[in-house]
Amino acid sequence: MDRIGLLGGTFDPIHYGHLRAAEEAYHALSLTKVIFLPTADPPHKKRPDLSPFAYRFEMVKLATRDVPYFEVSDLEARLPRPSYSVRTLSSLRETLAAELFFILGLDAFLELETWYHYEELPKLAHLVVVTRGEGGKEAFCAKAKALFPAIREEEGLYRHPEGYTIRYLPILRLDISSTYLREAFRRGLSARFLLPEEVRLFVLAKGLYRSGAGADARGGCGKSPE
Ligand code: ATP
Numbered sequence: 001m002d003r004i005g006l007l008g009g010t011f012d013p014i015h016y017g018h019l020r021a022a023e024e025a026y027h028a029l030s031l032t033k034v035i036f037l038p039t040a041d042p043p044h045k046k047r048p049d050l051s052p053f054a055y056r057f058e059m060v061k062l063a064t065r066d067v068p069y070f071e072v073s074d075l076e077a078r079l080p081r082p083s084y085s086v087r088t089l090s091s092l093r094e095t096l097a098a099e100l101f102f103i104l105g106l107d108a109f110l111e112l113e114t115w116y117h118y119e120e121l122p123k124l125a126h127l128v129v130v131t132r133g134e135g136g137k138e139a140f141c142a143k144a145k146a147l148f149p150a151i152r153e154e155e156g157l158y159r160h161p162e163g164y165t166i167r168y169l170p171i172l173r174l175d176i177s178s179t180y181l182r183e184a185f186r187r188g189l190s191a192r193f194l195l196p197e198e199v200r201l202f203v204l205a206k207g208l209y210r211s212g213a214g215a216d217a218r219g220g221c222g223k224s225p226e
């Protein structure tokens, strides 16, 4: 049976942190492929400046097009809003005859209790938590036990009695975030080497992340430099 990795995200914009997480999970777990799932309406991110789905989808396509085992899905644009991961996973379970591995960063896992029906997630797919931000395996273990008290330790990972496994996958820590990149673009700073060049050029061509430009972006004195 195929082993499919799933990486959900806002991808506003996609960067090398996302791509390396997918790449490392692909190799470490012997996956058949990884499907990137740009979220249509992220329940946790009510950013008024969220880029349109079509742009975020296009950026993920550009970033992944040369990798035969990476795919992009527009599924969340077709599902009811807001985009809940349990809904997305349930839908994928109906259409894909494969073992599913839901990949997420430790930062996201540490606030999983804020996700809609998070307790259902390990009943739908394996959870793969990759290094991101502060903390490591200890933080992961403590959180996993608090979130899912019924899990049992088994050969270096946890197993949910009604479902799948929950594991920590240490990957190279890349301190790159879309938040940082949006700010860099807004301020006209270099974003080069933090995201694929095609994506960087797309952002510049579409003028993304510039709308919030204020006095700070113009030198901090409230007046445009001549
Ligand atoms: P933002 O700053 O807007 O929150 P982000 O960089 O965190 O953006 P998201 O689209 O929120 O990117 O992240 C999607 C998924 O990818 C999450 O599970 C997140 O933890 C993971 N992720 C994002 N950046 C990294 C990174 N640098 N290393 C590992 N995982 C990452």
Ligand code: MG
Pocket: none
């Ligand atoms: Mg994030």
